[in-house]
Amino acid sequence: MPKDSAVWLAAKIRRLCEENPSSRCDGCLALHFRASLLEARMAALSVANEPGYKRQEGICSSCNRQLELTSVTLKLRRRKLVAARGSDDRQNSVHCGIDSAAPHVP
DSSP, rough: OOHHHHHHHHHHHHHHHHOOOEEHEEEEEEEEHHHOOOHHHHHHHHHSSSSEEEEEEOOOOTTTTTTEHHHHHHHHHHHHHHHHHHHHHTTEEEEEEETTTTOOOO
């Protein structure tokens, strides 16, 4: 895979993880981005080595198979949520993407 393709695919995987923080397997990433399985795996491994991302075994949010997945860490999710709101953690009680000050709707 050419280096610019690998960089492009890693950036796309990073963005997908940040915008929709659910875990995906390499096969589903390959299908989503129309890449080969090897390209998706190499890009996902590259992303998982960056701060704020991880690889772990779990159930893929796309295909529901139990495999090794790539996802964003909880710490990065909180930081992104706080940045999107334009405030810091001390002003808002944010945990797992839920504002604890908001009314609970069952």
